[in-house]
Amino acid sequence: MKTKHYIAKVIGMAALAVLGLPGAAQSDQVSPRSLTLGNSQAGVSTTHTIAFTIPTGGNVGSIKFEYCATAYGACGAVAGLVTTGASLSAQSGETGFSIVNGANGAPYLTRASTSVTALTPVSYTLSGITNPSANNTQYWTRIYTYASTDTTGGSTDDGVVAWSTAQAITVSGVMPESLVFCVGTGGTNCTNMVGSTVDLGTFSPMATNSGFSLMSASTNAASGYVITLTGTVPTSGLSNIAAMGTQALNSSGCTPTCASSIGSPQFGTNVRSNSAPSIGNDVTGTGTGTGVGGYNTVNAFRFFSGDTVASAGGVTPSNLYTNSYIVNVGGDQAAGTYTATMTYICTATF
Numbered sequence: 001m002k003t004k005h006y007i008a009k010v011i012g013m014a015a016l017a018v019l020g021l022p023g024a025a026q027s028d029q030v031s032p033r034s035l036t037l038g039n040s041q042a043g044v045s046t047t048h049t050i051a052f053t054i055p056t057g058g059n060v061g062s063i064k065f066e067y068c069a070t071a072y073g074a075c076g077a078v079a080g081l082v083t084t085g086a087s088l089s090a091q092s093g094e095t096g097f098s099i100v101n102g103a104n105g106a107p108y109l110t111r112a113s114t115s116v117t118a119l120t121p122v123s124y125t126l127s128g129i130t131n132p133s134a135n136n137t138q139y140w141t142r143i144y145t146y147a148s149t150d151t152t153g154g155s156t157d158d159g160v161v162a163w164s165t166a167q168a169i170t171v172s173g174v175m176p177e178s179l180v181f182c183v184g185t186g187g188t189n190c191t192n193m194v195g196s197t198v199d200l201g202t203f204s205p206m207a208t209n210s211g212f213s214l215m216s217a218s219t220n221a222a223s224g225y226v227i228t229l230t231g232t233v234p235t236s237g238l239s240n241i242a243a244m245g246t247q248a249l250n251s252s253g254c255t256p257t258c259a260s261s262i263g264s265p266q267f268g269t270n271v272r273s274n275s276a277p278s279i280g281n282d283v284t285g286t287g288t289g290t291g292v293g294g295y296n297t298v299n300a301f302r303f304f305s306g307d308t309v310a311s312a313g314g315v316t317p318s319n320l321y322t323n324s325y326i327v328n329v330g331g332d333q334a335a336g337t338y339t340a341t342m343t344y345i346c347t348a349t350f
Contacts, residue, residue: 028055030159035141040166042135043080047089051123052143054116056157060094061113061149063124066142067105071160075105075142080133083107086126093122100150110149135167179225180318181346183215189285189318190216198325200234203338205263205331210279210324215344217310218287218318223349226292227310227321230343233267233303234327236336241327244268245294245302252293258300266328267340268301271310271321275299280324288312289319301326309344 030052038047050065067083069076086107088099094116097109109124132139140162144155185195198211219225234241242265246253258268260276271291273282276299283290289312294302296310301324310321323342 028157030055030143030145030157033143033159033161035161035163037131037163039131040164041168042131042137042165043133045085045128045130047125047127048086048129048141049090049123049125050141050143050161051121052159052161053119053121054094054145054157055118056145057116057118058156059113059147060116060145060156062108062110062146062151063097064106064108064142064144064146064151064155065126066144068140068142071140071162078105078132078139080130081105081139082130083126085128085130087128088124089127090125091123093120097124099126108151113147113149131165135165138162138164175220177220177348177350179217179219179221179346179348181215181217181225181227183213183344185213187214188216188320200325200327203327203329203333205329205333208260208262208277209327210277212280212325213323213342215310215321215323215346216285216318217289217312217321217346218316219312219348220315221348221350222314224288224312224314224316225346225348226308227344227346229269229303229307229309230305230345231303232305232340234338234340236334236338239334239336239338241265241267241329241333241338243303245304247304249304249306250293250308251304254294254300254302258294258297258302260299260301260326260328262328263330264328265330265333266301266326268303269309269323269325269342270295270297270301271323272296272298273322274324277326279326281322283310283319283321285317285319287316287319288314289316289321291321 033052036049067078084104086101096111101107143159145157182190182193184193187193200209200211233243244266246255274280292308
């Protein structure tokens with residue numbers, strides 16, 4: 001009976017010994033502990049930052065980091081891992097260490113053996129480690145502290161930390177050539193532009209009638225865009241209202257005038273904030289678009305089908321333009337309902 005009892009005790013002690021790290025008999029666990037990768041992709045050269053708390057007071061002369069394919073037992077080699085080119089690029093808590101990295105997968109830090117206060121948090125960054133060659137794979141690094149300067153003798157404290165490589169995810173998309181252009185009578189950009197009719201009201205030789213429409217434009221074209229206007233003056237049957245400005249394509253001239261004159265037949269437009277009459281707004285938005293020529297002159301109005309009214313010289317976010325319209329009539333203007341269709345064409349050059 002005594003012999004059986006003795007054998008049972010020996011077997012029980014052997015089972016306990018299997019759970020410890022090799023060479024770590026009677027050592028305490030470094031905790032908390034972590035290993036942070038600068039890049040988790042397989043096969044890349046990156047940093048490994050190992051942080052832990054030293055639980056036991058006493059001398060520390062070296063710290064070993066052993067990279068293994070298993071958490072416990074024999075330390076299986078990690079395929080593709082290269083630590084022999086590593087450098088110690090940062091250290092805190094307990095400092096003064098240099099790195100010895102002659103044995104691949106088992107670099108260690110060394111210094112003159114110096115007393116350490118129990119529960120001291122430390123951190124060491126090893127740069128230039130080549131990650132293992134397998135993606136999405138778990139590995140373990142065993143941590144040992146020693147009183148000796150060369151990791152000889154039994155370790156004082158130890159611990160193991162798990163970490164993993166990870167496959168990189170590539171996110172991609174295509175931005176095509178883009179021209180975003182819209183026209184309406186209400187809204188702030190092409191996501192909310194509405195309306196297609198401008199009501200100039202009832203004409204009178206005693207007052208100027210006015211109204212406005214809107215347009216918004218943006219592009220990624222290297223040479224930007226131009227906006228041209230085509231259409232007719234307001235017409236009712238055989239009668240119409242004369243266009244303002246010199247009647248030549250993109251002319252800056254005004255014959256007889258581009259200023260509003262109550263009682264004189266006139267129809268014109270521009271893209272500015274005007275005071276005579278009070279109508280319109282200057283161009284808004286973060287883009288580089290502007291009015292062009294006489295259409296960009298305050299209190300000056302014109303109309304000639306085919307004219308360029310606005311442009312941007314390169315890649316630009318959106319601008320909002322206000323196209324103001326004015327009508328003046330004489331006392332002899334023929335009665336009727338006058339209509340005109342304005343078509344704005346935006347052309348981008350890529």
